Amino acid sequence: MFLSAFEWLLGSPPVAFERGQIELLVPWGLFWIAAAVVGALVFFLLGYRRLGRRLGKRGRLLLGAARFAAIALVLLCLLRPQLVLSLVVPQENVVGVLLDDSRSMQIADGEEGRPRSEALLAAFPDEAAAGRGEAALGDLLREKFVTRLFRFSEETRRVTGASELGFTGARTDLLGSLTRVADELASLPVAGIVLMSDGADTVAGGREEDLDQTLLDLRTRGIRVYPVAVGRPEFDADLELGAPDVPARVLRGSLLEIRLPLRATGLAGRTARVEALDEGRIIATETVRLSGDSVETAVTLLAPAEEAGVRRLRFRVAPFPGEVLTRNNEQSVLMEVDDQPLRLLYFEGQPRWELKFLRRAVAGDPELHVACLIRTAEGKFYRVDVADAGELAGGFPDTREELFGYDGVILGSVEASFFSQDQLNMLRDFVSQRGGGLLTLGGTSAFGEGGYRDTPLAEVLPLALPEEAAPPADAGDRPVPTAFRELSVLPTRAGSLHPVARLDPDPLANTDLYRNLPPLSAVNRLGRPKPGATVLLEGLGASEEPEAVLLVQRFGRGRSASLTVQDLWVWQMDASIPLEDETHEVLSRRLLRWLASEAPRRLEVSAAPAKSLVGERVTLRARVEDERFLAVNDAFVEAEVTGPDGVISGVPLRWTGQGDGEYSGVYVPTGPGTHQVEIRAGGAGLREESEAPRAVTLFEAGVVDDEFFDAEADPELLARIAEATGGRLFEPDEAEELLTDLSLAESGTTVVERRELWNVPAVFLLLFGLLAADWGVRHARGLP
Amino acid sequence: MSRRGILAAAFVLVTAVLFGGTLLVRDSASALQPSRRQIREMLAEAMREDLGGPRFGRPPGHDFYFTRAAYTSYGWRGWSVDYPKADRQFLIGLRRITNLDSYENENSVLLTDPDLGKYPFLYTVEVGHMAMTDDEVLALRRYLHQGGFLVVDDFWGTAEWVNFAHEMGRVLPGRPIEDISLDHPVFRAFFEVNEIVQVPNVGQGIRGGPTWERDGYHPVVRGIFDDEGRLMVLVNWNTDLGDAWEWAENPYYPLHFSNYAYAMGINFIIYAMAH
DSSP, X not given: OHHHHHHHHHSSOHHHHHHSEEEEOOSSOHHHHHHHHHHHHHHHHHHHHHHHHHHHHHHHHXXXXXXXXXXXXXXXXXXXXXXXXXXXXXXXXXXXXXXEOBGGGGOOOSGGGOOTHHHHHHHSOOTTTTTSSSOOHHHHHHHHSEEEEEEESSSEEEESXXXXXXSOBSOOOHHHHHHHHHHHTTTSOEEEEEEEEOOOOSSSTTOHHHHHHHHHHHHHTTOOEEEEEXXXXXXXXXXXXXXXXXXXXXXXXXXXEEEEEEEEESOTTOEEEEEEEETTEEEEEEEEEOOOEEEEEEEEEEEEOOSOEEEEXXXXXXXXXXXXXXXXXXXXXXXXXXXXXXXEEEEESSOOHHHHHHHHHHHTOTTEEEEEEEEEETTEEEEESOSSTTTTTTSSOOSHHHHTTSSEEEEOSOOGGGSOHHHHHHHHHHHHTSOOEEEEEXXXXXXGGGTOTTSHHHHHSSBOOOTTOOOOEEETTEEEOSSOEEEEEEEOHHHHHSTTTOSSSSHHHHHHHHHTSOOXXXXXXXXXXXXXXXXXXXXXXXXXXXXXXXXXXXXXXXXXXXXXXXXXXXXXXXXXXXXTOOXXXXXXXXXXXHHHHTXXXXXXXXXXXXXXXXXXXXEEEEEEBXXXXXXXXXXXXXXXXXXXXXXEEEEEEEEOSSSTTEEEEEEOOXXXXXXXXXXXXXXXXXXXXXXXXXXXXXXXESOOOGGGSSOSOOHHHHHHHHHHHTOOOBOTTOHHHHHHHHHTOSSSSEEEEEEEOTTSHHHHHHHHHHHHHHHHHHHHHTOO | XXXXXXXXXHHHHHHHHHHHHHHHHHHXXXXXXXXXXXXXXXXXXXXXXXXXXXXXXXXXXXXXXXXXXXXXXXXXXXXXXXXXXXXXXXXXXXXXXXXXXXXXXXXXXXXXXXXXXGOOEEEEEOGGGBOOOHHHHHHHHHHHHHTOEEEEEOOOHHHHHHHHHHHHHHHSTTOOOEEOOTTSGGGGSSSOOOSOOOOOOHHHHHHTOOSOBTTBOSOEEEEEEOTTSOXXXXXXXXXXXXXXXXXXXXXXXXXXXXXXHHHHHHHHHHHHHHO
């Protein structure tokens, strides 16, 4: 309405004024213009003076302005303003048409449940259907332009009509398709590219720099993109599960902490029950109350990993009535459950009950192997649970090879001066470089009391050691605890959600569980938790402020945890603990598993994307380290990919040259299904023997369902593409406007057209209006 | 006061003294064979002295307390034989030889004490006269199943064994008491012990006579194991390690007995704290 009124008044649509230039065609030269202006001014001033007395101030101003404007308008018309446009020459220019052929076009979020694809089919009907009913966009385009149709999803292909589209593409690669079409039309006069899509890109996904680069490239080439948006930017009601955050490998028997993003629209107040399934068996459930404001929240599921091997975990929420899209209520992920035990080293500077009860707690866990070394007297050690006669025979390890063979280290009550500087540095590197876990326990010779304040280990600890940590007071020749205190231990908020401290899924029940446990004792003076640390358990003693009892943090590649009490074993032995109570066992096992389970192996492997298309390149990456966990760049690395049909193909991996120890290779799956990748490394720097490291990962081909996730139409992205390339975003029913816009493109083969502006209706109406105002004022005041 | 009055008063006084004396004699006679109730009261009294005693108290925060289990027994023999001198002398050696952070004084605890679980190592003697109450049986059973470790010492001969075995049968029904061979790690936890020695009581040790008592001619180390094969109770039968600790400073008591007893005691503790 507005646009057509604008066009009638000014003779051209707004876009013409936007694109074109207004020039004045001066017929008489500057002298006459100046003379006319002076004459007009004199005439105006004379009239103004003569009438001044009878009009009053406001009337004088009004009359003067109306008359001045009328004269100015006539003068302007005499200067013959013109709109200079470059119009495309009919049938001499090419318009590329990109039609979205991805699966998200099947989503029926249109009126009366119509799929998005319907708008495309209506705009570009078959030859037979052409000419019937309302003019389709395709027909209009063909009248003026040479059109080239392309379908696109994960790839781009020429088509002759929309009927060739099946809407089965597994991905939407907007930017890639635009670039490819621009390349294909590079040698032709291109008026622009019409892009018909829902804008739900599943490839670029947030890669801002790629987007900016592509758009800049199109703009430099002078190609305007005219997106036609289909689909709705927000569903009436929908629940979508995001990609679950699951580690690629977990230890059997571990409690998995799975973070599952969840986004709900229009379902406020409803509750959703999220289920996690392992091969059809429900292993965890969680109920969440939906806020319905389309904000992404996350559900944390704790699920046990019970069976070793490749597991397919599925997550699902039963569809709500009226949900537009139900395919996004399910997610699946592949995970490897490993049964290779973790190796830990527990070193105590003196015999302590903590060691006995920790050993008992982990005894029932086949995936945890804790070798214990106890200093029973000066220079005398007692070894328990060592694998062979040679393990720890020389006391605490003094080589990287020996120490780094463990996945985790537990330090009990042992003073820092026991270790050499090299050993302390090695312990720090064990966490930061090797990626192992370090657990430090409270005790008379631990933390500040053990003299750790100015050692490399102080960096690793998740808490600060206070300056005033008193040197142990001597009673005879041995220290006596000076800061002994009893602490009632409770989980923090973070602790109630953490897989180590969450003994009950319900936070309140979890807190109660801890509340019923007897108090523990601590003897160390400790500083504040470090900024990056998470306090899982805290203790309340005589002082009002709770103090951290169990806290964890990342340090470099590894993990660091401190248990500041000295007698966790009380939770096993106290008379108030029922015999069948497993709190001490569960907490100890979880803590040790958490500590060491993420310790990288000497050979790590990954495949990206983890869900690929058949025929898509899957990049296999490996990181190779020697026994001292130093990266090896000249190893011989080979991957064996076993397809679902059992066929094994070898893929050599080469050093990438970009990072130390990093190798990569490419495999292209030829059929759908789960593929297992096994990598072996050998050669320089690695011992050629049976213990040559090997690693396994998995990927799945042919099951990509990205199109149903984050599937709302994204007109914002389309608008951005339009704006950045100089085009404009249209709705499917704006075919005429699109055509006008395209006709005014400055690219392609064009012809210059000058349009006079003095004779447009707007000028006449304005002049008429001004004179009418002049007359009106005069008439009202009784002037001639 | 009249003469008659003085006589009357004197009569009353004499009568009272005589009657009171008879009472005292009767009390001391019954003290030789106290009733169970009296034993419990005596024990409780001893405990009160020990727990709240002004001399030592029980300062918290040590890694280890050498703890004696106080139980009910019949006859005069009981848990407190050689107590506390044996305990103190053993602790001197333990603290000197190992780096264990141990409380330096004796520590006795009733089996029914709610704090029993704070001391995962228990030492007890003279179990040939043990006659535990049901509460004590339940408490000890629970303690051992939770991970506590009990060392039994100083009882001799078949009769005392039978009593001990019966009492243990009440605590851990169905669990056999098995011989522990010399290749068991308990004999190498700190010192290398290669033979089981019969340690005599102080009298026999000083006199240099036979080392056995009653019909307990051969020293034996036995144990009770849990379902996972872990040692819960360690039994020293026909031997008296406690006397060897108690009289270690006596120049007439043979040194090799004391050395052996210290080695065994330390091995038991190091083993208990690691397994």
